[in-house]
Structures are given as C-alpha cells and as structure tokens.
Amino acid sequence: MDTFRQAGVEDAEAVARLHADSWRRHYRGAYADAYLDGDILGERVRVWSSRLAVPTGTVTVLAEDDAGLAGFVHLVVDDDDRWGSLVDNLHVRLDRQRTGVGTDLLRRAAAAVVELAQTPAMYLWVQEQNQSAQRFYAAMGGTCVEKSPIESPGGVPDRLVGAPVKLRIAWPDVADSALRRGVTDGRHAGRIGAVSAQLVQAPDQPGSGNCESESDL
C-alpha cells in the first residue's frame, strides 16, 4: 500500500536518485546525452538538499511503497501572478508508473494549492517530446496554454539537443477541475486529505514569477 508524507532534508538523496533516474529515462532527446550521463546525481543531491533544508513556500510530497520511494511532487506556492502555483517536479518510479501514483501526487499538490495559495490556479511545464506526460496531464484536466523554449540546465548551452520546446499546462482553478473532482468521486477518492497535517509554513511572499528560469521540470 502506498503512503504519503511531507519530505524532509533527510530524504534529499532518495529524491535526487529518483529524479536523476527519471531524467535519464525520459529527457533524452531534449537534454544532451553527455549531460544526462554525467554527474547529474550529485547535482540533484545538492539541489534537493538545499530545497528541503529551507522549504519555505514549497510543498514536497513523497509517495512510498514497500520498495521505498515510489514518486514525488514538488510545488512552489504562488509562483506566478497569472498562472498560480508551480508543479516544479513530478516523477514516479518506472515500475510504479500507470498505477495511480502520479494521480495521487498531483491531487495532493492541488490540495496544497487550495489550502495554502492565494489563488486557485496551478501550472507546470512539460517537454514537448514527453508525450506520455502530456497524456497524463490531459487526463488530469490540464490545458496547454503556451509554448516556450526550454532553458538549458544550469544555463550551460551545450546541455540541450538543438532547440527543444516546453509546453505550459494550466489549471485555472484546481477546485473546479478533474483533480478536485477526484477527491470525492474518483478512483482515489478520500486519499487526498492528509496534506494539511503535513504542510510546511506558508510562503513569506509570492514567488518572482520567473518560472522559466526557476522550473527544472
């Protein structure tokens, strides 16, 4: 059975491992092989250690099963004045994909938006080549509203293959979307409520809105 909890700094390495593995499996063709086959684990450990040590204005929820970390979602509350809170990362372990973990995590992100954010809007960026994730977000009621160039990880130009594009997927009101409806009548009904007991503190101030430079998918 899956359990869900708020991540702490002690989870940084496990989250980084799943994140790096997921990038290597799913981001080839947009991120350069040389970059993906390099020390992205070390880079991810540094990013997650920093994020989880100072989680102000963010929510990171872990899904766990008997094998360990099954997936995670990272939300930046009130990131953008127009588009709302940013789902900066959502990754499910390969052997658990298509078993409802992504749905459960995205619903928890939506619940956190309802509980913490100043507006009910939520959004994320997905790589144009990542068709599977786009089908998932469509199933979750998200709408593509914009295309934009992907910025190279760390701002280093040769980490991209050509000029890949990302899509902005938006939920103008999570409380009036497939995510919210699922709380009461979906196949995962009743499994969303625990988030309020686990949340970190609300943000001191809204984010910069510069989602393209902040988001690392």
Ligand SMILES: CC(C)(COP(=O)(O)OP(=O)(O)OC[C@H]1O[C@@H](n2cnc3c(N)ncnc32)[C@H](O)[C@@H]1OP(=O)(O)O)[C@@H](O)C(=O)NCCC(=O)NCCS
């Ligand atoms: C994309 C991702 C987060 C989805 O999570 P998941 O747990 O696999 O998805 P779920 O099992 O909750 O799927 C819910 C519904 O979404 C749709 N869906 C999900 N994956 C799909 C796919 N590959 N093709 C078509 N539809 C899909 C289906 O309607 C599915 O319901 P069903 O299985 O009853 O048909 C996960 O597959 C993942 O981590 N992928 C790799 C990393 C990634 O791309 N992350 C997103 C970065 S923006």
